[in-house]
Amino acid sequence: MTPLGGTGGFMEHKNINVKLKVWKQKNSQTAGRFETYEAKNISTEMSFLEMFDVLNEELISDGKEPITFDHDCREGICGTCSMYINGRPHGPWHATTTCQLHMRAFNDGETIVVEPWRANAFPVIKDLMVDRTAFERIIQAGGFISVNTGNAVDANAIPVDKDKADASFAAAACIGCGACVAACKNSSAMLFVSAKVTHLALLPQGEPERRTRALNMVAQMDKEGFGGCTNTGACEAVCPKEISIDNIARLNKEYLAAGLLSEK
Amino acid sequence: MLDAKIPQEVPLDNKWTYYKGHCKLVNPANKRRLEVIVVGTGLAGASAAAALGELGYQVKAFCFQDSPRRAHSIAAQGGINAAKNYQNDGDSVFRLFYDTIKGGDYRAREANVHRLAEVSTNIIDQCVAQGVPFAREYGGLLSNRSFGGTQVQRTFYAAGQTGQQLLIGAYQAMERQVALGNVKMYSRHEMLDVVMIDGKARGIICRNLVTGKLERFFGHAVLLCTGGYGNVFYLSTNAMGCNVTAIWKAHKKGAWFGNPCFTQIHPTCIPVTGDHQSKLTLMSESLRNDGRIWVPKKQGDNRKPNEIPEEERDYYLERRYPAFGNLVPRDVASRAAKERCDAGYGVGTSKQAVYLDYADAIKRYGKIEAGKQAMENADEATIILLGKEVVKEKYGNLFDMYEKITGENPYEVPMRIYPAVHYTMGGLWVDYELMTTVPGLYCLGEANFSDHGANRLGASALMQGLADGYFVIPYTMGNYMSAEIRTKAISTDHPAFEETEKAVADRINQLMNIKGKQTVESFHKRLGKIMWNKCGMARNAEGLKQAISEIQQLKKDFWSDLRIPGEINEMNPELDKAGRVADFIELGELMCMDALQRNESCGGHFREESQTPEGEADRKDDEFAYVSSWEFKGENQWELHKEELKFEVAKPSKRSYK
Ligand SMILES: Cc1cc2nc3c(=O)[nH]c(=O)nc-3n(C[C@H](O)[C@H](O)[C@H](O)COP(=O)(O)OP(=O)(O)OC[C@H]3O[C@@H](n4cnc5c(N)ncnc54)[C@H](O)[C@@H]3O)c2cc1C
Ligand code: SF4
Ligand code: FES
Numbered sequence: 001m002t003p004l005g006g007t008g009g010f011m012e013h014k015n016i017n018v019k020l021k022v023w024k025q026k027n028s029q030t031a032g033r034f035e036t037y038e039a040k041n042i043s044t045e046m047s048f049l050e051m052f053d054v055l056n057e058e059l060i061s062d063g064k065e066p067i068t069f070d071h072d073c074r075e076g077i078c079g080t081c082s083m084y085i086n087g088r089p090h091g092p093w094h095a096t097t098t099c100q101l102h103m104r105a106f107n108d109g110e111t112i113v114v115e116p117w118r119a120n121a122f123p124v125i126k127d128l129m130v131d132r133t134a135f136e137r138i139i140q141a142g143g144f145i146s147v148n149t150g151n152a153v154d155a156n157a158i159p160v161d162k163d164k165a166d167a168s169f170a171a172a173a174c175i176g177c178g179a180c181v182a183a184c185k186n187s188s189a190m191l192f193v194s195a196k197v198t199h200l201a202l203l204p205q206g207e208p209e210r211r212t213r214a215l216n217m218v219a220q221m222d223k224e225g226f227g228g229c230t231n232t233g234a235c236e237a238v239c240p241k242e243i244s245i246d247n248i249a250r251l252n253k254e255y256l257a258a259g260l261l262s263e264k
Numbered sequence: 265m266l267d268a269k270i271p272q273e274v275p276l277d278n279k280w281t282y283y284k285g286h287c288k289l290v291n292p293a294n295k296r297r298l299e300v301i302v303v304g305t306g307l308a309g310a311s312a313a314a315a316l317g318e319l320g321y322q323v324k325a326f327c328f329q330d331s332p333r334r335a336h337s338i339a340a341q342g343g344i345n346a347a348k349n350y351q352n353d354g355d356s357v358f359r360l361f362y363d364t365i366k367g368g369d370y371r372a373r374e375a376n377v378h379r380l381a382e383v384s385t386n387i388i389d390q391c392v393a394q395g396v397p398f399a400r401e402y403g404g405l406l407s408n409r410s411f412g413g414t415q416v417q418r419t420f421y422a423a424g425q426t427g428q429q430l431l432i433g434a435y436q437a438m439e440r441q442v443a444l445g446n447v448k449m450y451s452r453h454e455m456l457d458v459v460m461i462d463g464k465a466r467g468i469i470c471r472n473l474v475t476g477k478l479e480r481f482f483g484h485a486v487l488l489c490t491g492g493y494g495n496v497f498y499l500s501t502n503a504m505g506c507n508v509t510a511i512w513k514a515h516k517k518g519a520w521f522g523n524p525c526f527t528q529i530h531p532t533c534i535p536v537t538g539d540h541q542s543k544l545t546l547m548s549e550s551l552r553n554d555g556r557i558w559v560p561k562k563q564g565d566n567r568k569p570n571e572i573p574e575e576e577r578d579y580y581l582e583r584r585y586p587a588f589g590n591l592v593p594r595d596v597a598s599r600a601a602k603e604r605c606d607a608g609y610g611v612g613t614s615k616q617a618v619y620l621d622y623a624d625a626i627k628r629y630g631k632i633e634a635g636k637q638a639m640e641n642a643d644e645a646t647i648i649l650l651g652k653e654v655v656k657e658k659y660g661n662l663f664d665m666y667e668k669i670t671g672e673n674p675y676e677v678p679m680r681i682y683p684a685v686h687y688t689m690g691g692l693w694v695d696y697e698l699m700t701t702v703p704g705l706y707c708l709g710e711a712n713f714s715d716h717g718a719n720r721l722g723a724s725a726l727m728q729g730l731a732d733g734y735f736v737i738p739y740t741m742g743n744y745m746s747a748e749i750r751t752k753a754i755s756t757d758h759p760a761f762e763e764t765e766k767a768v769a770d771r772i773n774q775l776m777n778i779k780g781k782q783t784v785e786s787f788h789k790r791l792g793k794i795m796w797n798k799c800g801m802a803r804n805a806e807g808l809k810q811a812i813s814e815i816q817q818l819k820k821d822f823w824s825d826l827r828i829p830g831e832i833n834e835m836n837p838e839l840d841k842a843g844r845v846a847d848f849i850e851l852g853e854l855m856c857m858d859a860l861q862r863n864e865s866c867g868g869h870f871r872e873e874s875q876t877p878e879g880e881a882d883r884k885d886d887e888f889a890y891v892s893s894w895e896f897k898g899e900n901q902w903e904l905h906k907e908e909l910k911f912e913v914a915k916p917s918k919r920s921y922k
Contacts, residue, residue, distance in 0.1 A: 072505050078334040102669065139436060169397035
């Protein structure tokens with residue numbers, strides 16, 4: 001779905017009422033359940049998270065518990081927001097994070113179901129907020145180029161083929177949100193890992209560590225409890241940064257090559 | 265007296281080389297015994313943590329987000345400056361230095377700015393070596409673009425995601441040090457106070473945001489890299505969590521605050537739509553390269569933009585500033601938009617907006633494209649179609665973002681824009697070594713006051729953050745740490761830790777026990793309105809005095825009628841926010857005092873009493889060529905200290921864009 005379907009440039013704004021079924025969970029130790037809320041008089045100009053702000057203000061004023069969710073930049077770039085909306089990570093709009101989703105995506109009277117990312121490797125902290133530090137440990141396993149500060153040669157000393165640089169950039173656009181994991185029936189982190197491996201493998205600077213990087217990052221991914229990849233493509237479909245599933249194929253190749261070479 | 269510790273022995277262009285050759289060093293074995301706390305892991309903090317970890321210091325790094333990769337540096341769009349002169353267009357270290365001093369309206373320190381220009385070139389080398397995928401030309405070499413306030417092309421970029429790519433580079437360098445055991449990372453930790461022992465900064469108290477528990481951390485030195493405080497205005501282009509808390513606590517422990525009122529208001533942001541608005545989104549400055557800004561010539565004109573004929577439009581920037589037109593610096597463009605809207609010419613439902621129109625650019629590019637494709641008699645529709653393609657390639661991601669937020673198609677109707685708070689030039693006062701007035705306490709990145717004077721040029725905040733972290737602090741910290749090699753790690757059972765933790769706990773309890781009726785958000789919004797109306801784009805003595813008394817009243821209301829739901833010992837975002845808003849309220853008062861004291865107009869600070877007959881800013885060098893550094897003296901009390909600014913190389917001149 002696109003944000004603007006044939007409205008001739010302008011959008012008419014109105015107010016709507018929606019019903020929300022939201023996952024509430026006190027902490028990682030307790031069981032969660034759905035709770036129902038009414039959000040009334042919501043302007044279609046609001047973002048989805050602003051609708052939550054309005055609802056939370058009302059809840060607090062009524063002496064009730066607000067809903068906890070993760071967010072920060074609200075510009076679609078930090079990767080913090082993470083809601084599973086009507087059965088889809090980040091909701092109905094294509095290539096759009098939760099924070100960029102706006103209320104005109106919904107109809108008056110609609111019921112919206114909101115859940116946290118669900119994956120063993122992403123335990124719930126509270127309500128819609130999960131712990132994604134497993135991603136950090138995957139990066140620690142090899143998602144970098146080993147160069148100390150001050151060691152660099154002149155930036156133009158190593159030309160990089162423009163197409164490769166562009167492809168590397170496209171993979172580097174991953175915001176680490178975890179939607180790919182949330183969408184995958186195996187909770188696999190392959191799209192995330194492959195994006196990082198591709199970003200670095202396509203650059204000459206990343207070449208020396210290419211093999212160990214792929215092996216170590218995949219090993220860490222397994223250790224964290226993410227599932228295996230069965231190529232269903234659900235990850236690519238929900239990725240807000242349109243990270244291509246071709247990266248997974250490249251990761252598989254890198255991994256195989258590395259495996260063969262390490263059996264000396 | 266404020267001593268900035270600038271090396272006096274040699275002239276400006278040699279100071280940094282001289283400093284590096286003469287500062288004290290710490291040998292590797294001793295570094296391993298020295299602990300450093302880095303609060304904040306944006307560009308400044310992550311680069312510092314990585315560089316110090318590589319040197320062998322034991323680093324502990326902290327951020328309030330769930331991952332260091334999410335610091336607000338991630339949101340920077342446009343690019344990063346460096347004096348590489350790859351375009352052979354006359355750039356040099358001196359020119360970058362000079363542009364930055366002039367752009368800052370002669371309110372920055374020459375020695376710091378020159379050093380910044382010098383190390384700018386190392387930054388690009390380092391980032392490329394780390395694998396930052398900057399934009400490249402077909403020959404495989406790096407591409408540059410131009411940015412406001414300069415005549416050379418020195419801005420390096422990665423599409424519209426430069427900040428993201430630079431931060432990921434620094435983040436990965438830091439994670440590598442985490443893997444090597446040199447850096448320990450504490451995410452979802454918020455620093456709530458500095459621990460002082462014998463007059464030196466020796467640690468911090470944090471709240472673990474997941475458990476709600478307070479934790480103590482020791483460091484031989486403490487670095488604050490906690491970003492800007494634009495959210496004191498409630499609405500800004502900053503992320504929701506950006507706050508002043510860390511540097512405010514340090515301020516109350518003895519770190520003086522430099523130029524608190526210097527705020528940058530960016531001219532091209534998506535306007536406010538209603539009371540629900542939670543933040544404002546920047547539309548990159550690059551849009552002013554091709555777009556034309558206008559309002560109707562008639563007041564209160566309610567026609568749709570496309571129904572207003574050409575001769576009834578006022579392209580006010582082109583009218584007022586024929587030499588620079590739509591490309592005047594940020595502060596000038598912002599004030600001009602406000603002037604039109606205040607005079608009743610604003611557009612959109614709120615009337616607090618002006619048009620940024622691409623219709624001409626689309627036609628212009630369309631014609632060029634038709635020419636390229638040898639379509640001699642292309643009709644209007646074809647030209648527009650071709651033009652839209654070109655514009656899409658250049659600005660597509662920005663146009664998409666505009667459409668997602670507003671529901672309007674900017675290829676068809678002009679965008680509506682309005683200025684918004686974007687960056688704070690003010691921050692903790694630091695000397696040449698980036699040390700605050702508290703020994704052992706440093707401040708890096710947007711959180712300090714240095715380098716940008718009264719107005720920051722585009723693409724130079726990223727440069728400053730990485731300069732501070734990768735290339736300045738690794739040297740300057742040694743000068744202090746070399747005297748600390750005999751200081752054993754201090755146990756966090758030390759009474760100073762106990763007392764500080766207790767004070768933090770008491771304040772949290774006090775907040776929770778108010779049990780009033782009003783939400784944190786409602787107080788924050790009230791503060792934002794006062795600041796925006798009276799300490800925003802234009803300021804005057806009367807308004808500022810009113811603001812100060814309104815803020816004092818707001819503070820009373822806050823501490824007597826605040827309601828925070830939930831418990832202390834759990835994840836409680838409302839409690840986190842309450843602490844931050846309490847600090848913003850106090851900061852707001854100081855900002856107004858600073859703005860009141862500086863009765864001149866310079867850079868982003870416009871005092872209505874100090875303008876030329878044509879309404880342009882009137883800077884007063886004979887009275888105000890100094891940094892205002894404020895010492896906290898107790899509730900509602902501050903003492904002003906002045907650091908005189910001497911311009912030995914870049915002689916002050918009037919900024920004119922007519
Ligand atoms: C939308 C936008 C676009 C921009 N575009 C550009 C551009 O194109 N070019 C340019 O040069 N500049 C740009 N800027 C400015 C630039 O991005 C920032 O000035 C710069 O990135 C700030 O970096 P920093 O490291 O100082 O702070 P930040 O990146 O904000 O990092 C702050 C860190 O401190 C932590 N922190 C804060 N408080 C606490 C606390 N109490 N306890 C623990 N941790 C804490 C946070 O978790 C975070 O890790 C832009 C800014 C914005 C908002
Ligand atoms: S690959 Fe896409 S969905 Fe997965 S973490 Fe990165 S940006 Fe998010
Ligand atoms: S809040 Fe940053 S991507 Fe959504």
